[in-house]
Amino acid sequence: MTSPPRASADCALFHKSPVTACESRAGSLNSAGRAAEAAGKPIATMGPLVFKSFVIGVLSGVVLVACLLHFVPVVDQHREASLISVQANGGNTESFHVNLPDDRIVLGGAGKEVIPANLEWPEVAVLGDAQAELFKIRNRNDVVVGVASRISGTGSATGNVVEWTLHLPARGTLYANLQPLPDEGGSRSGRLRAGTREFASMQGSINERTRAIEDGRENDSGPVGRIELVTALVREAEGS
Numbered sequence: 001m002t003s004p005p006r007a008s009a010d011c012a013l014f015h016k017s018p019v020t021a022c023e024s025r026a027g028s029l030n031s032a033g034r035a036a037e038a039a040g041k042p043i044a045t046m047g048p049l050v051f052k053s054f055v056i057g058v059l060s061g062v063v064l065v066a067c068l069l070h071f072v073p074v075v076d077q078h079r080e081a082s083l084i085s086v087q088a089n090g091g092n093t094e095s096f097h098v099n100l101p102d103d104r105i106v107l108g109g110a111g112k113e114v115i116p117a118n119l120e121w122p123e124v125a126v127l128g129d130a131q132a133e134l135f136k137i138r139n140r141n142d143v144v145v146g147v148a149s150r151i152s153g154t155g156s157a158t159g160n161v162v163e164w165t166l167h168l169p170a171r172g173t174l175y176a177n178l179q180p181l182p183d184e185g186g187s188r189s190g191r192l193r194a195g196t197r198e199f200a201s202m203q204g205s206i207n208e209r210t211r212a213i214e215d216g217r218e219n220d221s222g223p224v225g226r227i228e229l230v231t232a233l234v235r236e237a238e239g240s
Contacts, residue, residue, distance in 0.1 A: 095231075098148070100226060103136040105134040127153075134148075146168040149165045162179070164176050176206040192204050208229055
């Protein structure tokens with residue numbers, strides 16, 4: 001003798017029509033299960049699809065940014081060609097000049113006419129007769145390629161000094177000490193003391209000569225003087 005399922009017996013205890021009630025209950029449960037199963041399938045299917053879309057979006061963004069930077073560079077750093085003469089010892093010589101007064105940007109010193117006119121030079125004893133100048137510098141093609149400063153003066157602590165610092169964008173900076181007094185030809189010479197980037201491993205000399213331009217300024221145009229700088233540098237030997 002077969003006993004009815006427990007679910008049917010429970011339904012019979014609480015319902016006058018056990019078959020109808022139990023079938024209704026079973027149908028509701030089956031419908032809920034099918035709905036949950038149907039709702040879960042798209043979620044399980046969409047997971048990998050969302051991940052793939054994310055990866056494709058990231059890679060596409062990287063490619064687009066790279067293309068944009070290639071065709072539209074953020075910074076266009078122009079570097080003027082270096083006009084260098086190679087020497088027999090493997091070193092190189094390069095010449096620069098300053099056209100006066102056009103290329104002088106700043107001139108300051110105690111008891112001197114300052115440039116620009118509203119520059120306030122500090123009147124302090126420790127500076128003595130120190131003079132500071134800032135120039136634009138040009139290559140031998142008369143193209144501006146950087147800026148340079150010259151500091152000169154006398155002092156009880158430092159003695160007579162003449163110091164040049166040349167900064168050439170995209171190349172580096174040179175710092176040199178020159179002899180304070182010019183020779184009979186009006187030239188000063190000195191040694192490269194420090195350099196950065198292209199000049200970091202260089203050693204050599206720098207010569208300065210100031211001369212007047214004989215034809216002078218015609219119709220208030222053109223320079224009346226020129227400061228000429230010539231560098232003779234060679235790369236330091238490894239291990240020196």
